[in-house]
Every structure is written in structure tokens, then in C-alpha cells.
Amino acid sequence: MRAMALSLLLCMACVAEAAQMPVAALPGGMLVFKPVQSVRERKFSDIVEQKTDFSCGAAALATVLRQAYWLDVDEEHVIKGMLVNADQNLVRTQGFSMLDMKRYVETIGMRARGYRIPPEKLEAVTIPVVVLMEIRGYKHFVVLQRADKQWVYIADPVLGHKRYAQEDFVKGWNGIVFAIVGPGYDKTNALRSPPQPLTARNKLDGFNPVRDAELMDFGFIQSDFF
Numbered sequence: 001m002r003a004m005a006l007s008l009l010l011c012m013a014c015v016a017e018a019a020q021m022p023v024a025a026l027p028g029g030m031l032v033f034k035p036v037q038s039v040r041e042r043k044f045s046d047i048v049e050q051k052t053d054f055s056c057g058a059a060a061l062a063t064v065l066r067q068a069y070w071l072d073v074d075e076e077h078v079i080k081g082m083l084v085n086a087d088q089n090l091v092r093t094q095g096f097s098m099l100d101m102k103r104y105v106e107t108i109g110m111r112a113r114g115y116r117i118p119p120e121k122l123e124a125v126t127i128p129v130v131v132l133m134e135i136r137g138y139k140h141f142v143v144l145q146r147a148d149k150q151w152v153y154i155a156d157p158v159l160g161h162k163r164y165a166q167e168d169f170v171k172g173w174n175g176i177v178f179a180i181v182g183p184g185y186d187k188t189n190a191l192r193s194p195p196q197p198l199t200a201r202n203k204l205d206g207f208n209p210v211r212d213a214e215l216m217d218f219g220f221i222q223s224d225f226f
Helices: 002-018 039-043 056-069 075-083 088-094 098-107 119-124 166-172 212-216
Strands: 020-024 031-035 111-116 129-135 138-147 151-156 160-165 173-181
Touching: 056 075, 056 098, 056 129, 056 138, 056 173, 075 088, 075 098, 098 111, 098 129, 098 173, 119 138, 119 166, 129 166, 151 166, 160 166, 166 173
Parallel strands: none
Antiparallel strands: 020 031, 111 173, 129 138, 129 173, 138 151, 151 160
């Protein structure tokens, strides 16, 4: 009995490692291997996870740069880049600021824009942006992926993909969006299509493609699209 249980566990481990599940879907019982994704993998898909206490800004910025611009950067890379011009003592106690992020973005040939927008205009944000939230007294940078009339979709470096009711999001948000703009922006980037909650019964309408004119509202210029 113990040997059978051990064999079963080993079999399950192999399936988990391969991240594929055999499905008998063809005539004759031939197996088709279908890729599967764990709950945790789904939760953090396309997100750079935060590894240190005060690096949420670096992780959020790296998430946007990787997914929206296909830059090969990670949290550590961005931290080192921002520390060049940041007050390191201040960073150790308070973390990075939007000014630190702006300075870093400019060193890699990008541009940064900060906008204060009213809650009713959140739907008009058509690119992933970094925002500062206060969660239980803790200030935390996350990526705002998109918003609709009811929900705000967030890529959180600590909590993964989150969906907040708009009124709940507004309570903890400082009203500013931090946009990173420049050449190479992928209009179809994964951050604009966040995964739906596993408990959702109905799918939302498909996302509409973003027009160049909408992107230019956030500081893009025509040459960024070529």
C-alpha cells in the first residue's frame, strides 16, 4: 500500500514538473498533452515579483518594461539602475519614489509622465501605468492594467493579479498615474489583458485595440510607433 502511494506521488510530481496534463482526446485513446498552469503561476503571470521589503517600485517598473516594451530587465536590474541617482539612506527606510523611477527611465532612453486624474477617468487609461496605493497603512507601488465602470485590474508585485471594485481602489489610491512612454511599445501587451478571476462566471467583453491617438494623450510621439 505504501509502495502504491509512493508511486502515485512520484507520478503526480512528474506531471507538476512538466506542467502538462495528458488528455484522452483522439480516437483510439491516444493522449494529447495539454499545458496546465498552477493557481500561483496564474496569479503571478506576466508580473515581476517583489523580493525585498522596499522594492515594490522597482518590481512594478520592471513589470511594465518587460511586458509593454519587451526589455530584458528584472527587479535587481532596475534596483541597481535607480540606486545610481537615488538617496540610498532614504531608500532603505522608505523605498523608491516616483522621482527615482523617472530618473532611471530617462537613463534608458524612455520618458516618464505623471498625471493626476479623477476616478471617473480611470477607464480612459489605455496603457499600463504605475500607481501608488495605501494598503492598511502601507504605501505600495503596483501596476494599473486597465479599468472599467466597475473594476480596476492591478498587477501587484506581492499579491499578484488583483481586481478591486472601483470605489475600493479609489480609497487607497493617491490619484496619480505614472506612465512610461517611448519607442517599442507593444499595444497588445499582456498587461492589458489581465487574467479573469477563477471564480468569475461570465467573461468580460473583449478588449478593444488601442488607437495611436489615445497613446499620444499619455506622451507618446508618432516616431515611437515605428
